[in-house]
Amino acid sequence: MSSSSLTPIPNLPESSHPKVVIIGAGFAGLKLARKLKGKPFQVILLDKNNFHQFQPLFYQVATAGLEPSAISFPLRKIFHHSKNVIFRMAEVSSVDTKAKRLFTDIGYVDYDYLVLAMGGDTNYFGSKNIEQFAAPMKTVSEALYIRNKIISNYERAINIEKVENRKHLMNVVIVGGGPTGVELAGAMAELRNTVLPKDYPELSFDNMKVVLIEGGPELLGPMSPEAKSHALKYLQDLGVEVMLNARVKDYDGQIVTLDGDVFLETQTLLWAAGIKPNRIEGLSDAQYSRNGRILVDEFSQIIDCKDIFALGDISLLTEENYPKGHPQVAQVALQQAENLAKNFEHILKGRPMQPFHYKDLGSMATVGKKLAVVDLPFIKFQGLLAWLTWLFVHLMAILGVKNRLFVFFNWSWNYLSFDPSLRLLIKPRYVREAERKELIEQK
Amino acid sequence: MSSSSLTPIPNLPESSHPKVVIIGAGFAGLKLARKLKGKPFQVILLDKNNFHQFQPLFYQVATAGLEPSAISFPLRKIFHHSKNVIFRMAEVSSVDTKAKRLFTDIGYVDYDYLVLAMGGDTNYFGSKNIEQFAAPMKTVSEALYIRNKIISNYERAINIEKVENRKHLMNVVIVGGGPTGVELAGAMAELRNTVLPKDYPELSFDNMKVVLIEGGPELLGPMSPEAKSHALKYLQDLGVEVMLNARVKDYDGQIVTLDGDVFLETQTLLWAAGIKPNRIEGLSDAQYSRNGRILVDEFSQIIDCKDIFALGDISLLTEENYPKGHPQVAQVALQQAENLAKNFEHILKGRPMQPFHYKDLGSMATVGKKLAVVDLPFIKFQGLLAWLTWLFVHLMAILGVKNRLFVFFNWSWNYLSFDPSLRLLIKPRYVREAERKELIEQK
Incomplete structure (x- = not known):
């Protein structure tokens, strides 16, 4: 624990209201903080980044279709007009559940209620080699890294004379047949069918493989x-x-x-195969499920700590229809957050809390810029109409008028022109120099 | 010299036309390559980056007003439909002027004509301390670094209790009273007057100084x-x-x-005070001026090498009205490139080359989002109309319809809302972790 953990977080305004500390500004944490805007609570929202990341569109950043800023939302801006919500960029280290004190790298804070909404990180299922060499995509900067890696590989491939020596730079292998992988x-x-051949007329793209690997017998499991x-x-x-029933054993x-x-x-193994819930020190093993999710009751309360809640990917609640817990998707996180926001008001008014029940609103996935598949509770459809539905739902979900217009504009252009102009390798000089050195040594 | 310099650059298409190799895709290099599109030359354009950077708007990237992609243009895209122009991302090492061979980190290439258009880098006038600690702004990634640095500093300032201990994080000092500095x-x-107080209500911005330091007696010298x-x-x-007649001696x-x-x-010293021409090995000292620019005649030819030309910031031509050479600005570079493009056609047709004469079209600088100063040859004006003129000229100068629309849209929004949403600290995890460590140690 660093020395700064031993002093309180400075400059927090005084407040007579109950203090709700939320860790993580993903779908669950952000929704809860917004719902508590203007309510008689002091809300302290903590995140490692100063922005909310709209995860469903990471794949577009990775494939040069959208800028990171189109799907990243500065948290301070979101709460400009909400005096009772305070944001701090902080990395959480541990919690003392008896003293009701949370320790972070910018100091500690005492809470009345603590909400754990730190989501998950990439799960490599124990393979150190895959962890070292594969590219994950759980943050917008990881998505940007994928984009840079792919473009760099093509700039390298063009300087290699023999076709067979270019394959590892051109092929892309994706692991995980969920929506992200698809x-x-x-x-x-x-990209391979449209833009890349125009960018690199010297290369033959018949040689470029795009492979999708799924461990199970089908894509899009549920x-x-x-x-x-x-x-x-x-x-x-x-x-x-598409390779089904296929498992990656190793990668060098x-x-x-x-x-x-x-x-x-391939030099480009994109890992979209699993999620591992983030952990916080200070909870007991009995409070976790076997796969690392935090066990909660129907009020999102964790075991033996009535003042600590867990929401979203990090939490595990079993319901009749979900004996193994809910899927780790945005819908569950958002609904849990809405339920908890209401329950905070019930607590304040001395009323009983209402239990959470997940309402499956359906799911969808898109394949390319014209097609998608949509399952709604009452109807299933596929194709262009599904893609338009997918587009509409995602645009509406993105917060903030400016960015919604922007994304729409960007996307429309992209779709019409089939030629995104985001193929920029922007990186600090020292990174570029290190990479060029590596390139030369490999030749 | 690395081993790759000893083999030719691979995969260059065969051509019976004279080979023009252009180093640098700044204003001069890009303009020349575009003018030679479809002409009977094989043009090989080399640059360290895979994009052209629109330097006049770097300051907007640094102050979170524009995304890097709005002012960076993928070179491969610009030349999609120009078969005789070939782009390669490469770092040039040296030239053998007798053998007419250029060495780069991806191999060598033999030229009929070589055009040096590598521009300049930041000039710290010999101060190692300033070079180590100040932030330059000669590339779009350096501009992005400035943005990240400023936002990080505020995220740090908010965790410091005593007002006097925050000053170094909040103050911004800019050196250089040219258009960039202004x-x-x-x-x-x-930013200080509008967005930052909303983002950081806990901080008092009366304490934040913005200082502009100029060595001479006036801003905007010429x-x-x-x-x-x-x-x-x-x-x-x-x-x-504004501090005039002030000189920076040191910075720690x-x-x-x-x-x-x-x-x-201040932790934020922005250095916009000088430019140092880039060099290439293989030329003799007699071919350089005392301040490192390459001496050229009125045909942009360098001394003793009729097949090597130099354009833009890197070159030095004295004319009657410009005894010390032309100013290092975009206009000169663009006009030189147009002149040379025409001269290449003259050479081809066996006609005499035409000498270059600089035609000063005027200059301008903007102060904030509503005011500017404009000097045209026949009229001078200032204020809102000058700002609109500045806006129009810069938008027209930006290449490519898409991005022009984009920049316009982005800018208009920005101007109307006074609240850009680009305040995102997006960086690789290892960078963030290193910075947080430093933060904690400093506390």
């Missing part, structure tokens, strides 16, 4: 059979090689080894 | 007296402290020392 694969295949089969067909039409940065000793040559 | 100072003062006095007044109205990352032992406390 969307990444579709967008990568579209969706309807119609959605699954259409998504598979759409991907195959775009030229994606150049060769992916699959079960059954199948080998794929 | 524009940076104006934009910084506007402009008209009217422009100079208006710019000074506009800056002072915005609350910028916290304290700026000026001549006469004046001290300014």
